[in-house]
Amino acid sequence: MKMAKKSSVFMLCAAVSLSLAACGPKESNSAKSSSKGSELVVWEDKEKSIGIKDAVAAFEKEHDVKVKIVEKPYAKQIEDLRMDGPAGTGPDVLTMPGDQIGTAVTEGLLKELHVKKDVQSLYTDASIQSQMVDQKLYGLPKAVETTVLFYNKDLISEKELPKTLEEWYDYSKKTADGSKFGFLALFDQIYYAESVMSGYGGYIFGKAKGGSYNPSDIGINNEGAVKGAALIQKFYKDGLFPAGIIGEQGINVLESLFTEGKAAAIISGPWNVEAFSKAGINYGITKLPKLENGKNMSSFIGVKSYNVSAFSKNAELAQELAVFLANEKNSKTRYEETKEVPAVKSLANDPAIMKSEAARAVTEQSRFSEPTPNIPEMNEIWTPADSALQTVATGKADPKQALDQAAETAKGQIKAKHSGK
Secondary structure (H helix, E strand, C coil): CCCCCCCCCCCHHHHHHHHCHHHCHHHHHHHHHHHCCCEEEEEECCCCHHHCHHHHHHHHHHHCCEEEEEECCHHHHHHHHHHHHHHCCCCCEEEEEHHHHHHHHHCCCECCCCCCHHHHCCECHHHHHCCEECCEECCEEEEEECCEEEEECCCCCCCCCCCEHHHHHHHHHHHCCCCCEEEECCCCCHHHHHHHHHHHCCEEEEECCCCCEEEEEEECCCHHHHHHHHHHHHHHHCCCCCHHHCCCCHHHHHHHHHHCCCEEEEEECHHHHHHHHHCCCCEEEECCCECCCCCECCCEEEEEEEEEECCCCCHHHHHHHHHHHCCHHHHHHHHHHHCCECCEHHHCCCHHHHCCHHHHHHHHHHCCCEECCCCHHHHHCHHHHHHHHHHHHCCCCCHHHHHHHHHHHHHHHHHHHCCCC
């Protein structure tokens, strides 16, 4: 699943000077002399190393070190670190999704970062919070993403766009004929369905005092969540969503219908900007619609980060590199090369970034969104919640019955696998 993958996303001189304060003449010279001849390994995301090449070259020159960049799918890097870290063949710095942080910390895979508050304050609250476990910092935000609404301008104009999900239901009732559709979404998956369920009061985990997640408080089956799931079920029950978008192949069917001009609008993410452009679709991008209660559909904020491996033999230098790669200047450069929306507050209104429709949509949608929970117990939510939503989508169970079972299953798995917490 693409992560996405909350709060307002993204001055300049002050922020840069703050972020580079740790690299002043004395500290820089000291680090340079102690690190001379060292080599660091960075695991970067696939096809994203172009975004950090200049930054890496500058860091190498400043510190008289060699930095090797290795590309790996960012969502799979933790899997490789489990094997390569202890073997001494892993990275010093890696990039990963924010929702994996808690699991990685529990397994002892990440080094705690000791970064000054003025550096941490460069980033949006939601993105930096995604890197915190028990009030300790384990990474610096690299980029953020949320789900947004893509629409086909040849099928529906911006002025015609329904404002609420219920209005999209009405629009789809008029336009869906079995081969062409109005609005489509992968609502059989909690990653997408939470956008509706949370708008009516559902949630994954409640918050304990101090803001940390409370894994014993699961809200995927409360009254609001059930109401949201009932609305979702209507789209399937009334034939507005094709059967093919349910299950593992659903994402392929959804994207194909959009690229073939057979769907007026879909919920997806910025990861599809390039693919839809190559397909020649005349599309627009905007935030998700509102619900009938006036609340905007929410979404999970996916945060990509730079983290230091617990197995690094040059952890202090690796931390310096992570701070450097994630600073304001290099975050902007990385955006220019990769189009991944940065998590730096001061870049929220940067003209070079805001001229992108996708970046504007992600930024606006982030105002209504929250980070994907980063505690290990989140691993016990995905499968039972998705299974429940699929029975809702296929009409095999009513929303309350399905979600009650999902919550019960998740609680049992949490108790069995995380009882020591």
